[in-house]
Amino acid sequence: xxxxxxxxxxxxxxxxLHALRGLDLTIEQGEFFALLGPNGAGKSTLISLLxxxxxxxxxxxxxxxxxxxxDYRLARRSLGVVPQxxxxxxxxxxxxxxxxxxxxxxxxxxxxxxxxxxxxxxxSDKADVNMRALSGGMKRRVLVAQALVHRPExxxxxxxxxxxxxxxxxxxxxxxxxxxxxxxTIVLTTHYLEEAQEFCQRIAMLxxxxxxxxxxxxxxxxxxxxxxxRLALDSAGLPESLRPLLRRxxxxxxxxxxxxxxxxxxxxGIIRQSGAQIEDLSLVEPDLEDIFVSIMSEQASV
Amino acid sequence: MIGFxxxxxxxxxxxxxxxxxxxxxxxxxxLLYLLIFSYVLSxxxxxxxxxxxxxxxxxxxxxxxxxxxxxxxxxxxxxxxKVTGNIVFVLLPPLSAMDFFGxxxxxxxxxxxxxxxxxLLVAQIYALTPxxxxxxxxxxxxxxxxxxGCLGIIAGVWAEKFDQLAAFQNFIIVPLSFLSGVFYSIxxxxxxxRQMSRFNPFFYMIDGFRxxxxxxxxxxxxxxxxIVAASFLGLSALTIGLIHRGYKLRG
Numbered sequence: 001x002x003x004x005x006x007x008x009x010x011x012x013x014x015x016x017l018h019a020l021r022g023l024d025l026t027i028e029q030g031e032f033f034a035l036l037g038p039n040g041a042g043k044s045t046l047i048s049l050l051x052x053x054x055x056x057x058x059x060x061x062x063x064x065x066x067x068x069x070x071d072y073r074l075a076r077r078s079l080g081v082v083p084q085x086x087x088x089x090x091x092x093x094x095x096x097x098x099x100x101x102x103x104x105x106x107x108x109x110x111x112x113x114x115x116x117x118x119x120x121x122x123x124s125d126k127a128d129v130n131m132r133a134l135s136g137g138m139k140r141r142v143l144v145a146q147a148l149v150h151r152p153e154x155x156x157x158x159x160x161x162x163x164x165x166x167x168x169x170x171x172x173x174x175x176x177x178x179x180x181x182x183x184x185t186i187v188l189t190t191h192y193l194e195e196a197q198e199f200c201q202r203i204a205m206l207x208x209x210x211x212x213x214x215x216x217x218x219x220x221x222x223x224x225x226x227x228x229x230r231l232a233l234d235s236a237g238l239p240e241s242l243r244p245l246l247r248r249x250x251x252x253x254x255x256x257x258x259x260x261x262x263x264x265x266x267x268x269g270i271i272r273q274s275g276a277q278i279e280d281l282s283l284v285e286p287d288l289e290d291i292f293v294s295i296m297s298e299q300a301s302v
Numbered sequence: 303m304i305g306f307x308x309x310x311x312x313x314x315x316x317x318x319x320x321x322x323x324x325x326x327x328x329x330x331x332x333l334l335y336l337l338i339f340s341y342v343l344s345x346x347x348x349x350x351x352x353x354x355x356x357x358x359x360x361x362x363x364x365x366x367x368x369x370x371x372x373x374x375x376x377x378x379x380x381x382x383x384k385v386t387g388n389i390v391f392v393l394l395p396p397l398s399a400m401d402f403f404g405x406x407x408x409x410x411x412x413x414x415x416x417x418x419x420x421x422l423l424v425a426q427i428y429a430l431t432p433x434x435x436x437x438x439x440x441x442x443x444x445x446x447x448x449x450x451g452c453l454g455i456i457a458g459v460w461a462e463k464f465d466q467l468a469a470f471q472n473f474i475i476v477p478l479s480f481l482s483g484v485f486y487s488i489x490x491x492x493x494x495x496r497q498m499s500r501f502n503p504f505f506y507m508i509d510g511f512r513x514x515x516x517x518x519x520x521x522x523x524x525x526x527x528x529i530v531a532a533s534f535l536g537l538s539a540l541t542i543g544l545i546h547r548g549y550k551l552r553g
Contacts, residue, residue, distance in 0.1 A: 014553075051393075051394055052393070052394070052552060053390065053393055053394070053552055053553075054552060054553045055548060055552055055553070072396060073396035073398075074396075076394060076395060076396040077396050079394075081394055083387075083390055085387055087386060087387035087388045087390060087391075088386075088388060089383075089386075089388045089391065090386075091315065091316050091319050091320075092312075092315070096315075100308055100311075100312045100391075101391060101395070102308075103304055103305065103307070103308025103309075103311070103312075104305050104308055104309065104391070104392065104395035104396075104397055105305070105395050105396065106304045106305055106396070107304070108304060146391065150395075
């Protein structure tokens with residue numbers, strides 16, 4: 001089976017800015033993949049290169065084995081991109097927009113699929129409304145529909161839920177998950193880390209044009225041992241020797257940094273010796289946000 | 303082919319949906335030129351023997367409005383798409399440089415001809431005699447609109463802001479078209495300016511177009527045709543090359 005996306009040795013400069021520094025990345029067909037990173041990390045540049053909106057200075061990118069520069073016709077036919085910015089053509093209605101977009105991909109008589117898209121994205125009653133008259137969220141849905149008119153194998157969403165209300169977010173994710181279960185490869189960038197954690201099987205973290213972490217979501221979470229220990233103690237309070245681990249206290253509840261699970265026993269031992277009574281205890285598992293923050297700050301100090 | 307025809311159709315629809323501004327308004331503007339200049343000058347000048355100034359003026363104004371609107375169509379469509387960002391809708395699909403070029407060019411030519419026909423129609427208040435060589439008029443119309451359509455694509459692709467496009471239009475297109483012999487025969491000019499006019503490609507478009515109407519022209523129509531056709535082919539090659547390289551479209 002050919003890989004969905006193959007990126008090799010890609011460099012991209014904008015003047016003196018080295019936006020991508022020799023990026024290598026392979027995404028298999030059927031994956032649900034997240035590209036994370038702070039603003040300016042190179043996520044959108046990477047997507048623009050894949051989509052042919054930019055050209056690499058060095059290296060190559062392939063979509064389903066088709067080089068995005070040399071075999072641009074086949075590459076672009078296999079790829080659907082939802083851009084980050086809300087853009088629209090104010091001259092047309094929703095249906096006209098989608099019919100025209102189909103035509104650009106060489107498709108006529110695409111009405112059945114367009115109707116399905118309109119229905120799945122809750123746009124049916126807006127089909128004949130001019131784009132100008134739609135709310136921001138509605139325009140975002142049309143962008144998603146536009147990216148899918150040609151039923152691309154690989155779907156790239158650049159921050160699809162930025163500034164989008166809860167209802168649309170749910171509609172959108174249900175739809176995207178459904179497409180993924182039908183075998184479509186999904187690549188997304190997002191600022192909402194919980195979305196990546198919930199939906200994506202694999203994650204790449206980008207920083208300053210380089211990949212600083214690449215693994216399955218599960219492994220990333222497991223490799224991160226730091227947990228939070230919440231302890232509610234009686235009036236004896238927290239022993240002095242545990243102070244260095246203290247993050248903050250809310251009344252008699254103390255939130256401690258737990259470097260690894262192995263330390264738990266030692267901590268409990270210290271408390272027992274101090275004579276304090278534990279009234280409540282809980283462990284908080286790390287989430288992607290902790291890992292993200294940790295990886296980003298680690299790299300900064302190197 | 304479907305990609306090209308869809309983009310062409312979209313470009314037609316784009317200006318047709320605002321035809322008040324893109325077709326009727328230029329027809330009215332040109333009519334005003336015609337009314338004023340013919341009123342002021344018709345009794346004083348006879349450019350060609352047996353051809354009144356008003357009759358002389360009409361084909362020139364028709365062609366000038368065709369040229370200006372062809373330029374306006376491709377250039378304003380592209381700059382609007384670039385400024386609003388919806389240019390991605392035509393950059394993401396597998397459209398070739400030829401599809402892109404052909405569609406914007408053809409729509410420009412269509413708009414040019416619609417405005418030109420509109421001007422001709424309202425100019426019938428002056429009971430114009432029908433063109434002597436309609437074929438020549440159409441050929442020059444096609445090449446002229448084609449050249450300006452190309453220039454419009456180049457300007458639209460090059461400009462990043464509306465004022466850059468306005469500069470291209472006001473400092474290049476408008477002077478070249480006003481100084482091309484729309485309002486006068488270059489034979490009435492002092493020798494220096496007569497000579498200068500021969501370096502203006504717009505002069506050959508207007509002169510050749512006018513030949514189609516009267517069978518009379520400042521230079522031989524074959525010469526004009528050669529220059530106009532060569533300009534069109536050269537500009538087309540340049541435009542296709544720019545689009546193919548992704549100049550200012552794909553960084």
